[in-house]
Amino acid sequence: MLLHDTGLIYGRYLRQSLRSRFALLFGVLMPLLYLLFFGPLLTDLPLGGRGSSWQVLVPGLLLQLGLFGASFAGFSIIIENGQGVVERMRVTPVSRLALLLGRVLRDATVFGFQAVLLVLAALVMGLRAPLPGVLIGFAFVALLTVSLASLSYALAMKVRTPQEFGPTINALTMPSMLLSGLMLPMTLGPAWLDVLSHLMPFRYLVDAVRDAYVGSYATAHMLHGTLVAVAFTALAVTVGTRVFRTAGA
Numbered sequence: 018m019l020l021h022d023t024g025l026i027y028g029r030y031l032r033q034s035l036r037s038r039f040a041l042l043f044g045v046l047m048p049l050l051y052l053l054f055f056g057p058l059l060t061d062l063p064l065g066g067r068g069s070s071w072q073v074l075v076p077g078l079l080l081q082l083g084l085f086g087a088s089f090a091g092f093s094i095i096i097e098n099g100q101g102v103v104e105r106m107r108v109t110p111v112s113r114l115a116l117l118l119g120r121v122l123r124d125a126t127v128f129g130f131q132a133v134l135l136v137l138a139a140l141v142m143g144l145r146a147p148l149p150g151v152l153i154g155f156a157f158v159a160l161l162t163v164s165l166a167s168l169s170y171a172l173a174m175k176v177r178t179p180q181e182f183g184p185t186i187n188a189l190t191m192p193s194m195l196l197s198g199l200m201l202p203m204t205l206g207p208a209w210l211d212v213l214s215h216l217m218p219f220r221y222l223v224d225a226v227r228d229a230y231v232g233s234y235a236t237a238h239m240l241h242g243t244l245v246a247v248a249f250t251a252l253a254v255t256v257g258t259r260v261f262r263t264a265g266a
Contacts, residue, residue, distance in 0.1 A: 022111045024095065026119020034127050043186045044086055048078040049138055049160050055200070056142060071144035076154055076226035077199035078139075079132050080219065084199075087127050087165035088190050089183060090120070091173030095135045096179060113261045121166040125159045150229035150240040155227050156248055161219070164250040167257035198223050207228075221245040 034040075056074050097103050106116055132155055136144070169186070176182050196203075196210075197219035203211045214220045223244025255256070 019112050019115055022115030023118045023122065023188075026111070026115055027122050028119075030120055030123040031126060034123060042134075044127070045082065045134050047067065048082050048131075048135050049084075050080055051081075051200075052135065052139055054175050056139075056213075061186035069143075069145065071139055072143065072146055072230040073202065073227060074200070075139045075144055075146070077156050077197075077223055078135060078195070078231050079154050080223055080226065081194060081199045082131055082135065083114065083161040084165065084193060084197075084219065085190060086131070087124055088169050088186050089164040090124050090166040090181060094170050094173045095177065095179055097180060098174070100212045105174075112256045114254075117167060117257045118263050119171060120170060121163045121254075121257075124190055127132075128162045129155060129159055136243060137144040146230040147232045149234070150232055153229040153234070154226045157222050157242065160246040160250045161222060163260075164246075164253035167253040169249075171257040171260040193217060193219055194218065202227070218249055 028101060054076070094103060131173045136151060136154075172185065173182055176185065196214045196217040198214060199219075202224075203214040203220065221238070221242045222245065223242075224238040225236075225246075228236045228242075233239070
């Protein structure tokens with residue numbers, strides 16, 4: 018029942034996304050600009066043995082793609098709420114978990130596709146990374162997308178208006194990007210900033226993917242990143258499902 022319901026919701030929203038091909042490609046534009054204009058600046062920068070500049074930058078851009086894209090996913094549900102679509106779905110026998118999972122799995126598919134485009138562009142520009150490491154990076158992007166999209170939809174069900182939603186998301190995503198070391202390893206900064214960044218869960222995901230891109234899989238960074246990603250995803254899906262069950266009740 019859950020798989021069937023999730024498949025129905027997933028198919029509905031994936032078809033919507035496929036009809037918006039421009040939006041699908043535009044979502045990867047910002048990371049590509051970072052890749053094109055920021056990547057060459059790192060070529061001669063000492064990176065503390067973390068690999069080439071591309072092996073440092075590309076994992077950060079992949080997670081940036083998930084961070085910003087999934088965090089703003091809730092905008093769509095605000096529109097649907099205003100049109101009564103969500104309420105009509107909630108009175109059907111469809112599982113509340115499926116209402117959430119169908120949406121976030123669509124988001125994971127879309128951002129996974131954009132992540133592939135980003136990596137292909139990086140390969141053309143000089144990225145060299147082992148295939149298992151690249152696939153691990155895609156897995157982390159998927160987990161990050163599912164978790165942040167779940168929380169984004171939960172927030173959108175509560176705030177109701179874009180005027181409340183947008184500033185709230187901006188206030189959360191910008192510190193997350195700056196303190197996670199998406200652009201550069203936090204170890205290059207002052208000690209106090211490096212310590213502060215360890216309070217940010219995304220820091221562990223970034224370090225894990227960077228290890229994967231240099232072929233280091235059995236590391237503390239990989240262990241910590243995997244545990245944080247799985248735990249954060251489970252928590253976010255639980256919160257999102259609870260909001261879908263109770264909102265408007």
